[in-house]
Amino acid sequence: MFLKRISTAAAVAAIPSTVWAQASAFQTPGMPTYPTGGQGPAGDISQANRFTAGFNPAFSFVIDAVADYLSPDTGPSGWDMKVRTMEIMSQAWVDPNAWAYFVAASDGEALNVEEAAAHFVGLGEHTTLRAGRFFIDFGKQMQTHVHELRTVERPLVLRQYLGEEVKGDGVELDQWYAIGDKTALRWSVGAFASLLPEESPDFLPVTESVADRKSTGKFNYTARVTGFTDVGEAGIFQLGASARVIPEYAFTYDPSGATEGDLKNTVYGVDATYGWTDETGLRKWTFGGEFLVDTGDNGATIDDSGTPTDPTDDTIGVVHRAVNGYFGWVDYQWSSFNSVGIQYSSLTLPDADKSNESEAAVYWSHSFSEFQRLRFEVSDHKSDVADSDSTRLALQYSLVLGAHGHGINW
Amino acid sequence: MIHHIHGLLLLTLSSLGLSLRAPASPGAPLTGDKLKVVCTIQDLADITKEIGGDRVDVTTIARGKENLHLVQARPSHLIALSRADVFVQVGLSLETGFVPGLLEGARNPKIQPGKPGFITMSEGWNPIQVPTSLSRQAGDVHPQGNPHLNLDPRAGRHVAELVLAGLAAVDPGSKAEYEKRQAAYLERLGQAAARWAEMAKSWKGKKVVVYHMEYDYFTAAYGIETIGKIEIKPGIPPTPNHVAELIDTMRREKADAILTAIWSNNSNVAQIAEETHVKVVELPNQCGGLPGTETWIGMMDLVHQRLADAFGVAATAR
Numbered sequence: 001m002f003l004k005r006i007s008t009a010a011a012v013a014a015i016p017s018t019v020w021a022q023a024s025a026f027q028t029p030g031m032p033t034y035p036t037g038g039q040g041p042a043g044d045i046s047q048a049n050r051f052t053a054g055f056n057p058a059f060s061f062v063i064d065a066v067a068d069y070l071s072p073d074t075g076p077s078g079w080d081m082k083v084r085t086m087e088i089m090s091q092a093w094v095d096p097n098a099w100a101y102f103v104a105a106s107d108g109e110a111l112n113v114e115e116a117a118a119h120f121v122g123l124g125e126h127t128t129l130r131a132g133r134f135f136i137d138f139g140k141q142m143q144t145h146v147h148e149l150r151t152v153e154r155p156l157v158l159r160q161y162l163g164e165e166v167k168g169d170g171v172e173l174d175q176w177y178a179i180g181d182k183t184a185l186r187w188s189v190g191a192f193a194s195l196l197p198e199e200s201p202d203f204l205p206v207t208e209s210v211a212d213r214k215s216t217g218k219f220n221y222t223a224r225v226t227g228f229t230d231v232g233e234a235g236i237f238q239l240g241a242s243a244r245v246i247p248e249y250a251f252t253y254d255p256s257g258a259t260e261g262d263l264k265n266t267v268y269g270v271d272a273t274y275g276w277t278d279e280t281g282l283r284k285w286t287f288g289g290e291f292l293v294d295t296g297d298n299g300a301t302i303d304d305s306g307t308p309t310d311p312t313d314d315t316i317g318v319v320h321r322a323v324n325g326y327f328g329w330v331d332y333q334w335s336s337f338n339s340v341g342i343q344y345s346s347l348t349l350p351d352a353d354k355s356n357e358s359e360a361a362v363y364w365s366h367s368f369s370e371f372q373r374l375r376f377e378v379s380d381h382k383s384d385v386a387d388s389d390s391t392r393l394a395l396q397y398s399l400v401l402g403a404h405g406h407g408i409n410w
Numbered sequence: 411m412i413h414h415i416h417g418l419l420l421l422t423l424s425s426l427g428l429s430l431r432a433p434a435s436p437g438a439p440l441t442g443d444k445l446k447v448v449c450t451i452q453d454l455a456d457i458t459k460e461i462g463g464d465r466v467d468v469t470t471i472a473r474g475k476e477n478l479h480l481v482q483a484r485p486s487h488l489i490a491l492s493r494a495d496v497f498v499q500v501g502l503s504l505e506t507g508f509v510p511g512l513l514e515g516a517r518n519p520k521i522q523p524g525k526p527g528f529i530t531m532s533e534g535w536n537p538i539q540v541p542t543s544l545s546r547q548a549g550d551v552h553p554q555g556n557p558h559l560n561l562d563p564r565a566g567r568h569v570a571e572l573v574l575a576g577l578a579a580v581d582p583g584s585k586a587e588y589e590k591r592q593a594a595y596l597e598r599l600g601q602a603a604a605r606w607a608e609m610a611k612s613w614k615g616k617k618v619v620v621y622h623m624e625y626d627y628f629t630a631a632y633g634i635e636t637i638g639k640i641e642i643k644p645g646i647p648p649t650p651n652h653v654a655e656l657i658d659t660m661r662r663e664k665a666d667a668i669l670t671a672i673w674s675n676n677s678n679v680a681q682i683a684e685e686t687h688v689k690v691v692e693l694p695n696q697c698g699g700l701p702g703t704e705t706w707i708g709m710m711d712l713v714h715q716r717l718a719d720a721f722g723v724a725a726t727a728r
Contacts, residue, residue: 178489230486280673281480
């Protein structure tokens with residue numbers, strides 16, 4: 001022991017004094033061991049040498065900014081500009097059997113961990129176990145961060161039935177199989193502590209929650225099966241089905257403290273996508289769509305039959321009415337740098353009137369290079385819910401610094 | 411629904427047990443089945459077929475006219491790679507847009523980098539245009555140098571050497587057959603190289619403009635001078651100002667030809683050709699892009715013939 005300490009001190013003496021600020025060179029029993037040389041000892045999970053950058057993860061930063069003009073049918077029109085997302089992302093292989101990534105994003109106020117997950121790939125040739133926090137595997141768009149979508153916003157029906165972004169802390173098992181030479185089939189199942197959306201839809205004036213501790217049967221689940229196949233020399237067709245299951249949750253109306261528990265909700269989706277690429281790889285047509293059904297307890301109304309001006313005696317009425325909606329889109333890319341497209345989404349809200357809501361968007365995306373993009377979009381939003389029709393002109397600018405990527409699966 | 415999901419989990423665990431079996435050890439003698447080989451481009455596929463003969467079953471990923479930086483990965487590619495014994499790529503990040511994702515998805519341990527079944531043509535190759543510093547300010551640069559080595563008239567021999575070594579490492583029992591076939595191929599290659607050298611002996615000093623840096627190995631091999639590029643930087647389309655400057659340069663330097671691939675023969679090329687009256691030479695950037703280019707020797711024959719025509723040098727490639 002004595003000799004080892006002498007040896008360590010000698011090694012430390014050769015290190016410039018600036019590194020002292022990072023950690024103690026002494027390695028005491030019971031504390032994590034950090035090797036000072038190139039040979040990593042057993043029991044240590046750090047890289048062999050803290051002071052080289054060769055094994056550092058790849059980092060990237062994303063800035064997504066939107067300037068828009070909103071013109072509601074009623075109320076004042078006007079311009080707005082904001083940096084919608086500032087994102088930092090890092091990824092690296094952990095060891096031969098796993099790679100991991102994290103994504104933290106800020107809207108200018110708080111920094112939130114959007115994703116932090118490891119992909120374990122050592123289980124078998126086509127099997128992946130993902131663990132951590134990550135976006136759900138539902139349809140073709142819910143795994144994607146909003147700045148990477150084809151449109152400025154996620155399709156309306158996804159926002160309303162699932163949420164603008166749905167992530168959870170959990171695990172997901174994923175496996176794919178070959179069917180013949182041209183078709184691949186993939187399925188996944190995920191279990192999460194909670195998959196309630198980040199933001200409740202506007203028509204739900206209540207807080208949603210799930211219990212912190214629960215039996216496994218009360219976890220929130222996702223499941224997806226999808227197949228994609230070659231269509232001739234130039235086409236690819238993909239078909240998929242997804243489900244998000246929330247077996248138990250509660251509504252709470254904050255002013256009165258009224259709570260409705262033992263609620264459940266399941267959303268199903270069926271998606272289809274066809275892509276065609278010309279012989280040069282530059283021109284592409286893509287057609288896609290998804291149909292969703294929202295079932296179970298999917299809405300709430302507030303009964304203020306007590307004293308009208310006193311919200312503390314209001315009560316919650318739970319809505320459980322199966323509703324459905326869809327979105328469809330067409331995208332045409334005529335060069336590596338330009339594409340145009342149109343997207344339409346329509347849905348029925350689970351309110352007593354079965355109100356309808358729809359959104360149509362037309363866009364042009366221009367990439368200056370692989371790493372910065374400008375998008376111009378005009379969208380028209382219509383709703384049976386009182387006075388919420390509007391037209392929006394949006395200019396979106398997104399740029400990526402560094403090696404960007406997410407844990408997106410097909 | 412929840413019970414259904416639990417059932418799926420159990421099904422998955424049982425299938426995991428099956429998939430945890432040990433893979434066949436690399437280099438083990440094959441049992442008579444053909445080697446399944448996946449090549450990123452047809453150039454590599456052609457030479458692999460020449461050397462492998464009946465012992466190989468070759469699949470190609472890129473289509474002949476495709477921009478190799480923009481190849482669309484397809485389900486059939488994923489499946490082919492998952493079953494492959496050998497994977498052959500150019501390397502130097504040429505296929506970085508589709509190979510890493512496919513290899514990761516295919517999860518085939520036999521063809522991962524570093525394994526005998528992974529053959530990359532950049533090995534032992536001396537690349538040109540290796541950047542001295544890395545910055546996106548230089549456009550879509552390749553950190554290891556220009557990756558379009560398949561268009562170097564000397565590349566065929568290099569590819570044949572590496573393919574032979576790779577096939578022999580994976581299938582040592584057929585090494586003698588591979589060597590015999592490679593020797594025959596190299597003889598034909600030697601004849602073709604002599605033919606090309608004869609055609610190109612007056613090309614030194616000819617001045618060309620290229621759209622992308624695909625033909626830089628080719629022009630360097632014959633001393634053809636590239637006086638400008640239509641892309642302002644690799645992967646970045648030209649600006650009007652850049653086009654105007656290039657036209658001035660071409661007039662001043664008296665350019666002999668504009669070299670373009672099929673994918674890049676666009677309105678910029680047409681505009682510059684119209685204003686400078688310089689001939690456009692459309693060339694394949696890989697095998698299969700034009701009739702008669704199904705083989706690497708055939709493709710290089712066509713490239714030489716078209717340049718000979720453009721430079722006004724009477725020659726017959728075949």
